[in-house]
Amino acid sequence: MNTNRPEGHVAELSDRMRSFIDDEVIPAESALVREDDDARRVLDQLRTRAKELGLWALGHPSDVGGGGVDFLDFVYLNEIIGRSDFGQLAVGSVSMQDTLMLRKHGTEEQKRRWIPPLVAGDFLPSVGLTEPEVAGSDPTLIETTAVLDGDTWVINGHKWFTTGVADAGYCSVFARTESDDVPRHSRISSIIVPTDTPGFDIVRSIPTMGHDPSDHYEVRLTDVRVPAANLLGERGKGFVVAQDRLGPGRIFHCMRWLGQAQRAYELMCARANTRFVHGSLLAEKGEIQRYIAESAAEIQAARLMTLDAARVMDSGADARVQIGLIKFWGARMVHNVIDRAIQVHGALGLTADTPLERMYRHARYARVYDGPDEVHRMSTARRLLRDPGAAPWL
Template identity: 40%
Template sequence: MRAPNEQACKEKELTERVSAFVRTHVMPHEPVLDAGGPAAAAALRKLQAGAKEAGLWALPLPEELGGQGLDLARYARLAEAEGASDHGPAALGSAPLLDATMLWRHGADRVRTLYPHRLTSGELRACYAMTDPETPGTDPYLTATRAVERADGGWTVSGRKWFTSHAAEADLVTVLARTDGQPGDRTGLSLLVVPTSAPGFRVVRELPVLGGAGQWEIEFDRVHVDADHLLGERGRALAIAAERLQLGRTLRCLRWLGQAQRAFDLMCERVNSRTGSRGPLGSHQLVQSHVFESLLALRTTRPLVHEAVAAIGAGRDAHVEVGLAKVAAARMLQQVTDAAIQIHGAAGLGPDTPLPALYRTGRTARILDGPDELHITGVARRVLRGYGT
């Protein structure tokens, strides 16, 4: 076992390597990657090959799946460095963590054989489809997408999902569907793994989010799914989804910290490099206030996120910690990026900095993956129960 100081040095070195890879290789390709299409796919493949060659591939994925097996506590700092670019996790092979581990833990033998290793290697890509159009994502019990059991034990899936990330490039989609009961029932929801090559699966349209790409609406038109592609037990989807959501939200919070740090660095560089007729930009008190408030937001949010990391890593109920972290990190990213845009002036609105994309991420973070209101009320109810008689 390495001495603590040696271990800390190793982890610091690894974090610096990840940060350097994202900064020097991923960030310059962001305009191409943001645009999507064949050019983006080719650029991503090249970046992934570079990450593998550098020994930075799939750091948090389990070793039995071909990853490097870093636990959440050790991966947390790396996740900030990776997440400084929205494309960092995909380029470094961390993006499949949720899907690969979900299929490995809850899939039947055939699913475990076919998919998790290939997701880890980058051969396959997966997405997760939960929300029906016009149905609140905060209320999965209203799910109307249905899976009907066939005589051979398989399933026929029909329905639509939207705001499904990266669906157009995915080889697999895990879909939340009603296998029993009616919309509104608090039971009867299951998860099924559907190859996107299956007849009847269709990408309906892209859903630009504040002008940004990556979200899609998809359709299942009587898609046949094999019986062994049901995840876990029939009707037990929400237990699996909750496990996935807690880890997923925490990972996103870590990545938002990385993006906010990037915006903060850009702001400070701008402050130090600009001089107007009234002197250096940094000499103005209102500019100093932006710097102070942004640093305060970053420094006070980071411990909340790492409390969520510690709770999940220890296997504790982390609903309160994750809810606090999610709301704080989303607000913080929007606040820091907004301040950076203000300091840049008109330049912060245009295509020459990543600030518009970072701001878009911060604003959408307060709605997607659970709106602020959901987490606020959920945390408050749990806290208040502890004061009940």
């Protein structure tokens, strides 16, 4: 496998995607970051442009209206999309994980109702998994309940960090449907809840690390009633549904982090080659040269690990060890590279005059969402201790 760049048609797509992200999306970031009506107008223009360029929803399967790019090939594209924090929204890839989840686990009616508008970008998907009262890293502790009343689910609970729900058509709510005498990993189910359902109330946008409002929301569900047919997948198999969404999602996160790190690396090199201080350019200082070399090494190591995880997953083999490794290693890498880039920029790096301060805040999220680093290290170590032969080089 050529691990430097894709070949053939995907190489051509990669070049077009790079031009779109660098030449059109990144210059629009100063408008998009304001998150007001003008930002929405600019984003709509970018989405229209992506569709004109044939760059919209490339990773979505062709049988549901997407570009049909294979999983492994799309991983390369996601690296480029990740160069901008707004890349996913601009090219429609933000709904890919949920589309795949619905395509695999949804009923024919669920697919008919929800997949076309997801692929078209008419609304966003949303997932109600995390709860403020219990540890998000242990979803077996979920307290939200769903009880069958005839042919209707009655749902009560409290969710937060329900990303994008204000612009979502539905939320996949994970709730306890089984009693305590059932094994704990078989007590949770996933249920589709349209966001306009009575009792589904968005409490607030949660202020997070410089973002107020943010796209993470607190939600309360009070006697929310939806048809029994809204069950997504099998009853009690919510963790199966969730993992089918989270597994590829973690690989996509890691590739987007690579895009962020590569952009920070480029900014760092440009600054070092032009900033004169204490008798010479920063690029001539040994410490700055160490920053450049270590950043390049960390980016390349994380990239090869991520591509290997994607290859294993694409083959159908168990990729949990590879995914666990890249999740905590990639999160550390993106933080380190952006941190060094800020240091090389000095005071300028602390301002919004460069994208680095925003990138740095987002890099801190990476060590928490989709499972904190500590959990991924622990679970991966346990698998390796049970079976040392599961190490990725064996």
